[in-house]
């Protein structure tokens with residue numbers, strides 16, 4: 050999954066789909082919330098302003114960090130909104146954009162700094178001055194390039210980033226020692242050690258591995274698809290269950306009680322995203338401090354918006370998307386977008402384990418979050434501004450309803466918001482999660 054998405058040989062985000070085309074929009078493969086309407090980025094920007102007020106309006110050291118910024122639209126709408134709150138805008142020291150794709154880094158830089166801005170190289174990657182606030186915007190390939198500093202107030206946004214991180218899938222199976230023996234070996238066990246016969250069965254985790262499909266199988270499947278008039282790309286790979294434990298199966302599914310409890314039910318499947326836990330832990334350390342970098346007072350916030358499960362462990366969620374259609378994730382590697390459901394409980398667990406200085410709120414459905422943030426009021430304002438322009442009015446209404454659609458596969462229900470905040474004994478709920486602005 051990592052190679053297909055961000056591999057340097059040409060992953061989906063790192064060059065494979067070609068320079069003349071990007072992943073987003075009608076001509077691309079998918080549409081994300083910030084691309085649907087400016088309201089999304091504006092309300093996310095407002096959420097950070099409300100947090101900044103609730104945390105005592107820190108005058109300096111504020112960092113805005115976005116991971117996986119796509120075309121840069123979300124940050125553009127956030128910065129335009131923040132400009133209208135000069136005290137907060139002044140407190141921002143720098144903006145960081147963490148982006149794996151060189152092409153998207155360039156697109157973001159043009160949007161946020163203007164088409165003529167000349168980037169200069171810096172330790173993390175490159176930097177340029179932003180057109181909205183005039184503050185430096187730094188581009189980095191990885192979050193590791195942005196130092197964790199105790200005197201900073203990091204405001205971190207991740208929208209549809211976690212679903213693009215590689216997952217591992219494991220299935221519980223009877224351990225070989227518990228499998229039925231041949232008659233001869235059973236007889237010898239019975240003679241020598243009666244306690245072995247009576248010991249309860251033991252289970253182990255096996256990893257699902259990606260394996261090449263035999264070329265003859267690919268050719269025959271292709272011929273059948275052609276005869277049926279389908280033009281789906283062939284599945285060049287398939288998932289097989291490893292016959293033995295692997296390096297990952299020995300420790301990942303043992304890392305939380307949530308997985309351990311399922312091990313005794315053979316056939317149980319769990320999807321685990323270790324990178325997601327590492328990112329959540331990094332966010333928490335930046336906000337709440339850690340053993341390595343202690344903070345005198347936790348500060349900042351992270352807002353994670355993505356699709357996934359609130360309290361169950363994702364299973365069978367790996368999917369491929371191309372030209373707005375679901376396709377096999379094992380076809381056309383590098384040309385198909387791959388994603389998997391985000392396990393929000395695992396993120397919360399990783400964040401709170403990484404730092405005693407943080408607490409987690411949510412996940413709440415995107416519809417609740419956006420409605421509490423005032424999407425209706427913002428849409429009404431925009432509609433008023435559109436005046437007699439009927440098609441603009443219809444567009445605003447359509448995109449607002451799409452973002453908060455609570456139908457079974459609607460964006461308002463499937464997408465969720467989770468916040469990582471400075472530890473506060475759960476006394477202050479953030480805006481959008483049932484709380485209000487509470488100036489200090």
Ligand SMILES: C[S@@+](CC[C@H](N)C(=O)[O-])C[C@H]1O[C@@H](n2cnc3c(N)ncnc32)[C@H](O)[C@@H]1O
Nearest residue numbers: 062081117118119147148149150208209210213
């Ligand atoms: C689904 S897009 C979401 C884009 C944007 N947040 C939006 O909502 O429109 C995923 C983004 O994450 C980036 N990305 C994926 N894996 C990454 C990684 N390991 N490190 C940094 N960026 C990554 C992609 O290049 C892309 O910008």
